[in-house]
Amino acid sequence: xxxxxxxxxxxxxxxxxxxxxxxxxxxxxxxxxxxxxxxxxxxxxxxxxxxxxxxxxxxxxxxxxxxxxxxxxxxxxxxxxxxxxxxxxxxxxxxxxxxxxxxxxxxxxxxxxxxxxxxxxxxxxxxxxxxxxxxxxxxxxxxxxxxxxxxxxxxxxxxxxxxxxxxxxxxxxxxxxxxxxxxxxxxxxxxxxxxxxxxxxxxxxxxxxxxxxxxxxxxxxxxxxxxxxxxxxxxxxxxxxxxxxxxxxxxxxxxxxxxxxxxxxxxxxxxxxxxxxxxxxxxxxxxxxxxxxxxxxxxxxxxxxxxxxxxxxxxxxxxxxxxxxxxxxxxxxxxxxxxxxxxxxxxxxxxxxxxxxxxxxxxxxxxxxxxxxxxxxxxxxxxxxxxxxxxxxxxxxxxxxxxxxxxxxxxxxxxxxxxxx
Ligand SMILES: *Cc1c(COP(=O)(O)O)cnc(C)c1O
Numbered sequence: 001x002x003x004x005x006x007x008x009x010x011x012x013x014x015x016x017x018x019x020x021x022x023x024x025x026x027x028x029x030x031x032x033x034x035x036x037x038x039x040x041x042x043x044x045x046x047x048x049x050x051x052x053x054x055x056x057x058x059x060x061x062x063x064x065x066x067x068x069x070x071x072x073x074x075x076x077x078x079x080x081x082x083x084x085x086x087x088x089x090x091x092x093x094x095x096x097x098x099x100x101x102x103x104x105x106x107x108x109x110x111x112x113x114x115x116x117x118x119x120x121x122x123x124x125x126x127x128x129x130x131x132x133x134x135x136x137x138x139x140x141x142x143x144x145x146x147x148x149x150x151x152x153x154x155x156x157x158x159x160x161x162x163x164x165x166x167x168x169x170x171x172x173x174x175x176x177x178x179x180x181x182x183x184x185x186x187x188x189x190x191x192x193x194x195x196x197x198x199x200x201x202x203x204x205x206x207x208x209x210x211x212x213x214x215x216x217x218x219x220x221x222x223x224x225x226x227x228x229x230x231x232x233x234x235x236x237x238x239x240x241x242x243x244x245x246x247x248x249x250x251x252x253x254x255x256x257x258x259x260x261x262x263x264x265x266x267x268x269x270x271x272x273x274x275x276x277x278x279x280x281x282x283x284x285x286x287x288x289x290x291x292x293x294x295x296x297x298x299x300x301x302x303x304x305x306x307x308x309x310x311x312x313x314x315x316x317x318x319x320x321x322x323x324x325x326x327x328x329x330x331x332x333x334x335x336x337x338x339x340x341x342x343x344x345x346x347x348x349x350x351x352x353x354x355x356x357x358x359x360x361x362x363x364x365x366x367x368x369x370x371x372x373x374x375x376x377x378x379x380x381x382x383x384x385x386x387x388x389x390x391x392x393x394x395x396x397x398x399x400x401x402x403x404x405x406x407x408x409x410x411x412x413x414x415x416x417x418x419x420x421x
Contacts, residue, residue: 232266
């Protein structure tokens with residue numbers, strides 16, 4: 001039901017149209033981004049934005065919820081089927097909110113959380129400084145092995161024994177390898193701690209069985225719903241029946257008021273798409289493309305954290321090969337030719353998070369546009385050309401043409417998309 005905003009609000013309409021053009025004419029290589037379908041956009045831009053629905057389906061604090069109930073039940077049932085979980089709470093406004101609810105459900109103020117440090121690939125919501133998590137809990141970190149870029153689970157266990165945490169967080173923002181959830185669970189068991197597995201980045205890969213799942217292993221599984229799974233923007237918590245009530249109460253009233261029912265509708269729409277065989281092919285192609293990207297960048301002489309990838313992105317470590325090029329500068333040079341990626345610290349980085357010596361390059365969004373391995377190799381060469389000569393105007397012009405060609409061969413959103421409203 002998209003309507004034209006332009007007669008009503010020109011300034012807003014222009015900004016949204018400009019953003020639609022930006023998404024069509026550049027390539028998003030941000031590992032946490034994707035392009036949601038027209039169905040998801042329509043669900044999110046629906047009249048459900050008007051509805052208060054505090055509570056659970058069939059048990060609300062407001063009247064008029066029968067259709068909101070149907071929508072939320074669809075989202076819950078589809079999430080349970082996708083991830084094989086007993087219970088799914090689809091109300092968290094974001095992945096961060098899902099993590100806050102997980103801590104609220106399992107911990108008391110002052111308890112100790114053990115999580116991966118952010119400079120090694122952890123997330124803000126795992127207790128970094130300046131967050132409420134850090135303020136209300138004792139937070140300690142483990143790291144990856146700086147020589148291999150991989151988790152050394154024996155070292156994580158030793159760290160857990162030293163810290164004696166109440167809760168261990170696994171699941172990360174910038175860890176390019178498979179996570180051994182069972183091994184983390186043995187660490188949690190050894191120190192009698194809860195285990196929260198945060199699948200924010202991995203939702204789509206897990207839904208398609210392209211990466212092993214922590215459901216049924218960890219106590220709680222949290223995630224974002226708009227990353228690899230490309231459903232409506234938000235978060236979710238998955239658990240078994242024993243923790244269902246604690247989770248629901250932790251989400252509302254623990255951390256939130258009324259759920260964003262239009263986003264819950266977007267989750268339902270995206271989860272339905274993720275249950276199709278086409279989605280499984282899509283998720284496989286995301287990883288195949290990331291592997292093609294890793295291989296080609298390796299041939300071009302780049303160093304990758306951990307030497308490659310098992311997932312949907314690569315993490316380029318510029319320190320040895322391009323010592324004068326910071327992640328910040330690399331990000332700006334790429335953006336100037338329409339390649340939108342993000343700077344990142346790499347394990348052992350001497351630069352700060354706002355500068356960084358690394359670059360995270362993801363394939364979920366370009367794979368949604370239809371990229372195959374051949375197109376991804378062209379993309380890898382374009383990235384490598386820019387990083388090898390970030391100040392060369394001739395190279396920039398040539399790469400900008402390649403990007404324009406790739407965008408027109410692999411289009412996203414037509415002129416009449418709901419994204420145009
Ligand atoms: C993206 C992310 C989140 C949540 O992000 P939101 O922006 O709050 O949805 C949580 N954990 C990890 C590991 C993430 O990468």
